[in-house]
Amino acid sequence: MSASKQGRILSRVEQRGIEPVPENQRNGAPGELFWVWFAANISILGIPLGATIIALGLNVWQAVLATIIGSFGSFALVGLVSIAGRRGGAPSLTLSRAIFGVRGNIGPTLVALISRLGWETVNTITGASALLSLCVIMFHTPAGYKDIPLLTFACVVIFVALTAVISVAGHAFILEVQKWATWIFGALTLFVAIYLVSTVNWGTLLSSKTGSTSAFIVAIGTIASGSGIGWVNSGADMARYQKTSVKSGSLVLTAAAGAGIPLTIVIGVGSILTAGGSGLASASDPVAAVRGALPVWVSVPYLIAAFAGLLMSNNLSVYSAGLTTITLGIRIPRVYAVSLDIVVTTVGAMYFMLGSGGFYGPFVTFISLLAVPLTAWVGVFLVDLIERKSYDSAALLDLGKGSRYWYWHGINIAAMVSWLVGLMVGFLFVTARVSDKVVWFSGPLANTAIGKNGLAWLVSLLLAGVLYAIFGLPQVKKQETQLERDEANRA
Template identity: 80%
Template sequence: MPDYSPQTQSRVLSRVEQRGIEPVPVNQRNGKPSELFWVWFAANISILGIPLGATLIALGLNVWQAIAATIIGSFGSFAIVGIVSIAGRRGGAPSLTLSRAVFGVRGNIGPTLVALVSRLGWETVNTITGASALLSLCVICFGVPGGYKETPLLTLSCVLIFVALTAVISAAGHAFILTVQKWSTWIFGVLTLLVAGYLVTTVDWNTLLAGKTGSISACIIAVGTIASGTGIGWVNSGADMARYQKTNVKGGSLVLTAATGAGIPLVVIIGVGSILTAGGSDLASTADPVAAVRDALPAWVSVPYLIAAFAGLLMSNNLSVYSAGLTTITLGVRIPRVYAVVLDVVITTTGAMYFMLGSDGFYGPFVTFISLLAVPLTAWAGVFLTDMIARRHYKTDELLDLGRGSHYWYRHGVNVPAMASWLIALVVGYLFVTARVSDQVVWFSGPLADTVIGENGLAWLVSLLLAGVLYATLGLPAVRHEQAELAAENARDGKEA
């Protein structure tokens, strides 16, 4: 059981956050929605959006369609993240910890493990790209060779610098992250805008404006590509920062701050990638945009670009590692949150060093693998969001009880309706998926991949909707009954229902 004694509470919001996954007491929830705007903004100032913009043009869209698809996909997917944030305000706990109330304390292991793999995957990508940006700065400033394997010690040093900064900020916790993300938004957001403005001046506007209109099918695929590459990856982190929000904060404010905070930088950066590609530049479509900038632009542009790139990836990684630490504890690893952060950083550091120094070809296979996780992630979201329709209150102490006496033990530790809905939606979603690394390399193709749904990249949407419908049918009545009993219990105890 969590200890809410005055001595413990005085430590909880100290310089280094001591709290793990235990719910935040109501008297310590002082957050405002505007704080989350900066959190999501800074986490999405990432150059990884530039190749994503190139992908939209490669689908056959013109630049205006690409920008429209980016607006719909990014704002829409992060609106879902904002909705999950409402659960954090209600229960005061991280997303995957609250998920125990939905799936059961044992059933929740499956969705939590998927979430952790997704987080670690993207953190490895961030680490490699961030270290590459730092290495490119060394190439420009000191004239050293630019290949990973040509300068292994320098490459290793760049990785360690990136992960050390990540570990310090993530380990410090909630309050420090809020401050860092806000100031980073102003400093590196402005720098990114200046560099983006210069990049746009390098395109051939005649080529850009002559682009042909893409098909409706390509537009649908584009929206799905943006959604799965942006907000879907963050969907189960929504409550992790929102758990400190005041209990009277309106849900609409949380949705709006998440959608706009993430959507604005994503539209700018992905839009720049689309403009560069549509304008005839191959800068955005290269496999390594960091090295491409280093080689293609003058140093006075490359240096600020690489600084902004490094900072943007660091801000994204800070939040990801913070969430991954909470997810690791939720999975059942009984260590303090700071140690969980260190453990996750060690794993991603090992992965980054292996792929940079010991492997050829990384981005294609790895990004394909972690993009496959969009199906189970959205299936989880479908169940969790449907559960939120009826669940207004959580028995917060019971969220930490993993024994048979827990209120969320259900049957053998599993809430069967929720687990069945998740698994069925997951399996059905993969029927429509093609795991394609390149035109020559296809890992697998589902039997329904050549249907309209499969060809339009809507497997993630099928999983989201199917999981929600199944759980609404199988599990929602029981949730309503449980909430009615809890309200009656609170009324008897003289608490606010």
């Protein structure tokens, strides 16, 4: 890239909101998306996820294999949703209007927005915690959030300000930042990972016993729900600038490999540490734990890598959340939508860090529950993608009765019923467990093999997809035929 072109990218703020990108402005290539998904998943904080799956009783080799299947597989779903972005040139939830109707789409969009805001709050709290830990090491400040409230506030502001700069600038800027972040912070993460692995008791690691098939299946589901499923409704957001000539397989491969490679490395390190007897990976707060567990020359790079990885993930999430906010019906420019989402997550982070006694357990449980309605939406969306080869750009933005996507009172009954049945049946298999002593609810089928193996999300995806294939696809075929006729008449 020439210096002049790069300068234009880095100084230009994207003005487009959810309106589809004209074909003559789609110049993206799949390789760009590889860097986007790689940088969003290089966070060293994937290490505790490795501890989680080892705790299920797996040995390290099973854990690594489960990580490969769960991360590559779940991000392949992200790649499949990206195909719709290439076809329609619009964000995922905007394209979803064609499926659910301009009013019916409000439900899936609201769930997606809540999920995005929830994880952004987690990112902000953890990113600010990394900065606080750096202050403890370098300036010997108190470690608690409430010890110096002004310092905590400053750390939150720094994290969200950097997020805002990148997210507000928009698509082209994000592509450039994520590419450089992959090389710089990816290398730093790899350095820390190599050191951590060198501290492992390999005798303990190699002597661990093989876990059960059931635990292996649970581990795959845990990795999938903690990685790709949370990103699946952002696939088209980043792919809407891709050339229409880009092959579908390339989009799937770049998403799966871009995220799967760093996730396998980082989560694998967490598995190795835990299986090797290190307590670092299983610490309740892995950011704070490094202060005493590692020498300064390692803990400082660790915290910088943690902060940067969270920032790269957060700026992508906030960008997507801004588009989702507009799709929900809040008619404001994209820049203002991004700013609104940042304000919400900043207030949430400050409340939980300075005002609330506990956060991670209940909040992460809550947003993890959203994996069920999210995957039910994925089931409907991907089945629709089988028949829907094009989208009516004008109709995607038309919320009135004359819209091609108005259906019945603004709702596509086939899609809505498929989604609702999929999520309701999925919740029958779910146990919302905050801790060993605190359980919010347990579905009547939670103790079945599906519930125990953590496969509720898969049930939702498959059931919603099958129902829509039966009741919705015939309608899509008719719609495609009519759209082709209309385009022929205009020509």
